[in-house]
Amino acid sequence: QKEVEQNSGPLSVPEGAIASLNCTYSDRGSQSFFWYRQYSGKSPELIMSIYSNGDKEDGRFTAQLNKASQYVSLLIRDSQPSDSATYLCAVNEEGGSEKLVFGKGTKLTVNP
């Protein structure tokens, strides 16, 4: 059973703080890892992709991947109220499948 686990939260941080979102996955052969942001009532939006161990930075967002620990995280620096959303971690199935397995999401609230 392929699984992607996330802390459902809610995670609450003050404006300007760093928000840290975590995700573990069960499929050791997975090669592609994604973070999506989903605002209430809207569809998910891809915000980060990461394929290699280490950190990948894009603006205020940093994705971190550790394949040995089967762990991927997302850091949001200088959090803004507009970052308040549910963040979905997604991992491709091993074997080169195009299908993604999604976690249940972590709800983030950034308080002004």
Place this chain on the structure above:
Amino acid sequence: GAVVSQHPSWVICKSGTSVKIECRSLDFQATTMFWYRQFPKQSLMLMATSNEGSKATYEQGVEKDKFLINHASLTLSTLTVTSAHPEDSSFYICSDSPVGDGTYEQYFGPGTRLTVT
């Protein structure tokens, strides 16, 4: 990111009728398309995967005769919910993934909110 259009954005229909939802990839020449369903406060549930020229691949537990998928062209896929019932009320979202680029990135359409009365 890629642009995916989905139509309609919301629909209300009576029990027993059928509803067609269109999903179109606007950026890529050829895509794999995915259909998801999301119930309130739950995560995405993959329903099926479709490619032009082949039958859709349905996930376990999804009724292929109820949820008809037609990938009419390289960049257009439709989902028809046949004989809809109130329990089919949900948020239906399609996504596309460019064929062959190896990234497995998926870009979502805006979704269709279906209410069956």
